[in-house]
Amino acid sequence: MKKVPIVLGAWALAVLLIALLVVSMDFSFAEALLIGVLFLPGALASRFFLSKISFETQREGVRNSIFVLLAILVAETFLIVLVNIYILRLHNIRLWGYDGFPPTLFNPVFLAGVLTLLVVGDWALKRYLEKCFPSIEEPVRFISDRHPVTLLPKEILYIESNDREVMVYASAGRRFRNKTGITQWENILGTDFVRIHRSYLVNRSYITDVTSDSLKAAGTTLPRSRKYRKLLA
Numbered sequence: 001m002k003k004v005p006i007v008l009g010a011w012a013l014a015v016l017l018i019a020l021l022v023v024s025m026d027f028s029f030a031e032a033l034l035i036g037v038l039f040l041p042g043a044l045a046s047r048f049f050l051s052k053i054s055f056e057t058q059r060e061g062v063r064n065s066i067f068v069l070l071a072i073l074v075a076e077t078f079l080i081v082l083v084n085i086y087i088l089r090l091h092n093i094r095l096w097g098y099d100g101f102p103p104t105l106f107n108p109v110f111l112a113g114v115l116t117l118l119v120v121g122d123w124a125l126k127r128y129l130e131k132c133f134p135s136i137e138e139p140v141r142f143i144s145d146r147h148p149v150t151l152l153p154k155e156i157l158y159i160e161s162n163d164r165e166v167m168v169y170a171s172a173g174r175r176f177r178n179k180t181g182i183t184q185w186e187n188i189l190g191t192d193f194v195r196i197h198r199s200y201l202v203n204r205s206y207i208t209d210v211t212s213d214s215l216k217a218a219g220t221t222l223p224r225s226r227k228y229r230k231l232l233a
Contacts, residue, residue: 006129010122014043019032034083035105041079042075042111046069046115049072050069051184053068061183072115073111077111140156140188144178151170153193153203155171157203157217158218158220159182161198161200164179166180166182182201196215196224196232197223199223212229
């Protein structure tokens with residue numbers, strides 16, 4: 001729960017910084033604050049959709065990331081255009097002494113730069129909070145066979161990917177089937193879990209007897225591939 005106000009405060013600060021940047025374009029602070037808020041949908045959409053992209057095939061992952069970013073950039077531009085038209089019409093063509101948003105706000109390079117800074121900042125904040133609050137475990141919620149499941153990360157032993165679904169192996173011999181990709185599970189569970197194979201994500205706390213080609217996790221021998229070997233020294 002301590003993380004929530006910090007995250008909300010970080011997003012509020014991000015909007016404020018964007019507003020201060022826009023003020024330099026001869027906007028009033030109220031105008032700039034409105035424009036700063038307009039960047040939040042694109043940033044939040046980037047955070048949500050990029051976390052769902054799988055990089056098991058690197059080329060496909062990069063391609064899908066580019067498509068997602070382009071779609072979000074187009075949507076963000078469209079949103080700014082709509083708000084600009086609405087405001088101008090609502091206020092009889094003029095609002096606060098200007099005739100519309102400046103061309104800079106429709107520049108894809110400027111929009112992409114701001115969205116990139118927001119996404120990178122969010123990622124950095126997430127890593128920072130994981131280090132500052134290692135003892136705080138937020139439950140993981142997902143659907144298994146149409147039933148809601150809630151687990152603490154420490155209850156999850158490892159995750160196995162099998163084609164279009166994964167198996168979540170938990171303590172007390174529990175197993176859950178889920179449609180979420182293993183790459184997204186990797187993003188959700190964070191640094192306490194390590195990828196050892198394109199099909200396996202393992203809780204570091206349960207790893208024993210590590211060799212070059214395999215390891216044991218909670219008494220189960222799992223394969224270890226060369227590609228992910230450097231992630232677990």
